[in-house]
Amino acid sequence: MxxxxxxxxxxxxxxxxxxxxxxxxxxxxxxxxxxxxxxxxxxxxxxxxxxxxxxxxxxxxxxxxxxxxxxxxxxxxxxxxxxxxxxxxxxxxxxxxxxxxxxxxxxxxxxxxxxxxxxxxxxxxxxxxxxxxxxxxxxxxxxxxxxxxxxxxxxxxxxxxxxxxxxxxxxxxxxxxxxxxxxxxxxxxxxxxxxNFTDLLLITISSAGIIWSLSEITTQTSHVITTITGLSCLVLGILFIIRQKMTTTPMIPLILFHSKVFTNGNIATFLLYASMFGVLFFLPQYFLVFEKTNPLIAGLQLLPWTATLVVIAPFAGNAVDKFGEKIIATLGLFLQGIGYLLIILLVNVTNSYIAMAIPLMIAGMGLSMAGPALQKSVLSAVEPIYLGKASGIYNIFRLFGGAIGTTISVIIFNIFGGITNSIAFAHGFDAVLITTGVISLLGIVFSLKLTTRRKL
Missing domain, CATH: 1.20.1250.20 (MFS general substrate transporter like domains)
Known part of the structure; x- marks a missing residue:
C-alpha cells in the first residue's frame, strides 16, 4: 500500500x-x-x-x-x-x-x-x-x-x-x-x-503566413508581396477546411461545428485569449519603458493580474456548475474587457500603481471565470468519443487567438504610438488597451448563445 x-x-x-x-x-x-x-x-x-x-x-x-x-x-x-x-x-x-x-x-x-x-x-x-x-x-x-x-x-x-x-x-x-x-x-x-502530414503542413503554413501578413502590412511601403502571401495562405487555409470535410480521418472534425454551442464557445475562447495575449505582450514593456522600472519590479507588478487567475479559478469552476456556462462566461468576458478599459481611465487620472492594479485584478477575475466556463461548454457539447479532438480544437482556438491578438495589438500600437519615446509608447499602449477591451466585450455576442447547464 x-x-x-x-x-x-x-x-x-x-x-x-x-x-x-x-x-x-x-x-x-x-x-x-x-x-x-x-x-x-x-x-x-x-x-x-x-x-x-x-x-x-x-x-x-x-x-x-x-x-x-x-x-x-x-x-x-x-x-x-x-x-x-x-x-x-x-x-x-x-x-x-x-x-x-x-x-x-x-x-x-x-x-x-x-x-x-x-x-x-x-x-x-x-x-x-x-x-x-x-x-x-x-x-x-x-x-x-x-x-x-x-x-x-x-x-x-x-x-x-x-x-x-x-x-x-x-x-x-x-x-x-x-x-x-x-x-x-x-x-x-x-x-x-x-x-495526415498534408493537413499538418496546410494548417501550419496558412496560419503562420496569415499572421505574418497581418503583422507586416503596416510596416512596409509596398504591400504587394505581403498581400500575395496573405491571400495565398488564406487559400491554403480554405483548402485545409475542404480536406477536413472530405477525409474520413480529419484532423479537425467539422461535424463538431454543427453544434452552435461548440462553435460559439470556441469563437468566444478565441476572442477571450486574443484580448488577454495582446495585453500580456505589451504590459511588461509598458512598465519597463514608460514607468522605467527594472524587470524584477515589472514582474511583481503583474501579480495582481496573474495571481488572480490561480486564486479565482477553483471558485469559478464551482460557479459554473451552480449558475451555468453562459452566465459565468459572459460575466467573465465583460469583466476582462471592462478591466482593460478602466486602466486607461484610472491611470490617466492618477499615476498611482493602485490605479492599474485594481483593474488588472478585475480583468484577471474575468479571465479566470470565462476560461473554465467556455472550456466546459465546448467539451459538454460533444459526444464522449470526440472529447480528445474537442479538447485539442479548444486549445487550437485558444492559442491562435493569442497569436492573432498579439498581432492585432502590434498593428494598433504601431498606428497610434511607437517605441521612439515613452510618450509615444504610452499612446500606443492606450490604443492597445482599448482594442483588447473591445475584443473581450465582442466575445459576449457569442457567449450569450451558449447553453446554460447547471448542476442539479
Missing part, C-alpha cells in the same frame, strides 16, 4: 513538472522582451514572433502530438517532448540573433505541444479513480503556479543575470524530469489515429 502511494505521488510530481515547464516558458519570456529587443536592436513587429511562433507551432502540432502519443506510447512521446524542449532551450540561450531565437522557440514548441496533453493523459490513465480528481487539481494548480512565477522569475533573472538564463534554467529541470520519468512513469497507449 505504501509503495502505491509513493508511485502515485511520483506520477503526480513528474507529470506536473512537464506541464509546469511548458506553461512557464510562455510566461517567463514576457518580462524579458524589452531586454531581448534592446539586445538585438529589433522592432516590436519582429519581437512579437517570440510569442507567436511558440503559440502557432503548438496549435499546429497539438493534435499530431496527441495522435503520436496514442499510437506509439504516451510515456515515450512525453519523454521525447521534454528532451526536444530542453535541447531547444539551450539553442534559445545560445542564439546570436532574433531569427535564431525564433527558430529555437519553434523547436521548443514542438516539444511543448506534447508535454501538456501527454502529462494529463498519463496522469489520468495511471491513477485510480478515487484520487484522480485530486491529482488533476494538483496538476492544474502547479500549471497555474507558472502564471504567477513566470513573470516574476523572468524579471528576477533579467535583473540579476541576463535574459539567456530564462532558457538555461530549463536544462537541469528537463534532465531531472526525463531521468525520473523514464524510471517511474508507466507506459500506456490509446486509440490510434491516422496521421
Amino acid at each position: 505504501q509503495e502505491k502511494t509513493v508511485n502515485s505521488s511520483a506520477i503526480i510530481i513528474l507529470t506536473s513538472l512537464g506541464f509546469f515547464m511548458s506553461m512557464i516558458d510562455s510566461m517567463i519570456v514576457t518580462t524579458a522582451t524589452t531586454a531581448i529587443r534592446n539586445n538585438f536592436q529589433i522592432s516590436v513587429n519582429l519581437l512579437q514572433w517570440l510569442l507567436n511562433s511558440y503559440n502557432i507551432t503548438i496549435a499546429a502540432l497539438l493534435l499530431v502530438g496527441v495522435s503520436l502519443g496514442e499510437k506509439i506510447g504516451r510515456k515515450k512521446v512525453y519523454l521525447v517532448g521534454i528532451a526536444i524542449f530542453t535541447i531547444a532551450s539551450i539553442c534559445c540561450a545560445l542564439s546570436n540573433n532574433i531569427i535564431e531565437l525564433i527558430i529555437s522557440r519553434m523547436i521548443q514548441a514542438v516539444g511543448a505541444c506534447v508535454m501538456t496533453p501527454m502529462s494529463m493523459a498519463i496522469l489520468t490513465h495511471s491513477l485510480p479513480a478515487n484520487i484522480r480528481g485530486k491529482a488533476l487539481g494538483i496538476w492544474s494548480g502547479i500549471g497555474g503556479l507558472a502564471l504567477i512565477v513566470g513573470p516574476v522569475l523572468g524579471g528576477f533573472i533579467v535583473a540579476t543575470l541576463s535574459w539567456q538564463w530564462i532558457f538555461w534554467i530549463n536544462l537541469p529541470i528537463g534532465i531531472i524530469t526525463i531521468y525520473f520519468s523514464h524510471i517511474l512513469l508507466p507506459e500506456s497507449k490509446g486509440k490510434e489515429d491516422k496521421l
Whole structure:
C-alpha cells in the first residue's frame, strides 16, 4: 500500500513538472522582451514572433502530438517532448540573433505541444479513480503556479543575470524530469489515429503566413508581396477546411461545428485569449519603458493580474456548475474587457500603481471565470468519443487567438504610438488597451448563445 502511494505521488510530481515547464516558458519570456529587443536592436513587429511562433507551432502540432502519443506510447512521446524542449532551450540561450531565437522557440514548441496533453493523459490513465480528481487539481494548480512565477522569475533573472538564463534554467529541470520519468512513469497507449502530414503542413503554413501578413502590412511601403502571401495562405487555409470535410480521418472534425454551442464557445475562447495575449505582450514593456522600472519590479507588478487567475479559478469552476456556462462566461468576458478599459481611465487620472492594479485584478477575475466556463461548454457539447479532438480544437482556438491578438495589438500600437519615446509608447499602449477591451466585450455576442447547464 505504501509503495502505491509513493508511485502515485511520483506520477503526480513528474507529470506536473512537464506541464509546469511548458506553461512557464510562455510566461517567463514576457518580462524579458524589452531586454531581448534592446539586445538585438529589433522592432516590436519582429519581437512579437517570440510569442507567436511558440503559440502557432503548438496549435499546429497539438493534435499530431496527441495522435503520436496514442499510437506509439504516451510515456515515450512525453519523454521525447521534454528532451526536444530542453535541447531547444539551450539553442534559445545560445542564439546570436532574433531569427535564431525564433527558430529555437519553434523547436521548443514542438516539444511543448506534447508535454501538456501527454502529462494529463498519463496522469489520468495511471491513477485510480478515487484520487484522480485530486491529482488533476494538483496538476492544474502547479500549471497555474507558472502564471504567477513566470513573470516574476523572468524579471528576477533579467535583473540579476541576463535574459539567456530564462532558457538555461530549463536544462537541469528537463534532465531531472526525463531521468525520473523514464524510471517511474508507466507506459500506456490509446486509440490510434491516422496521421495526415498534408493537413499538418496546410494548417501550419496558412496560419503562420496569415499572421505574418497581418503583422507586416503596416510596416512596409509596398504591400504587394505581403498581400500575395496573405491571400495565398488564406487559400491554403480554405483548402485545409475542404480536406477536413472530405477525409474520413480529419484532423479537425467539422461535424463538431454543427453544434452552435461548440462553435460559439470556441469563437468566444478565441476572442477571450486574443484580448488577454495582446495585453500580456505589451504590459511588461509598458512598465519597463514608460514607468522605467527594472524587470524584477515589472514582474511583481503583474501579480495582481496573474495571481488572480490561480486564486479565482477553483471558485469559478464551482460557479459554473451552480449558475451555468453562459452566465459565468459572459460575466467573465465583460469583466476582462471592462478591466482593460478602466486602466486607461484610472491611470490617466492618477499615476498611482493602485490605479492599474485594481483593474488588472478585475480583468484577471474575468479571465479566470470565462476560461473554465467556455472550456466546459465546448467539451459538454460533444459526444464522449470526440472529447480528445474537442479538447485539442479548444486549445487550437485558444492559442491562435493569442497569436492573432498579439498581432492585432502590434498593428494598433504601431498606428497610434511607437517605441521612439515613452510618450509615444504610452499612446500606443492606450490604443492597445482599448482594442483588447473591445475584443473581450465582442466575445459576449457569442457567449450569450451558449447553453446554460447547471448542476442539479
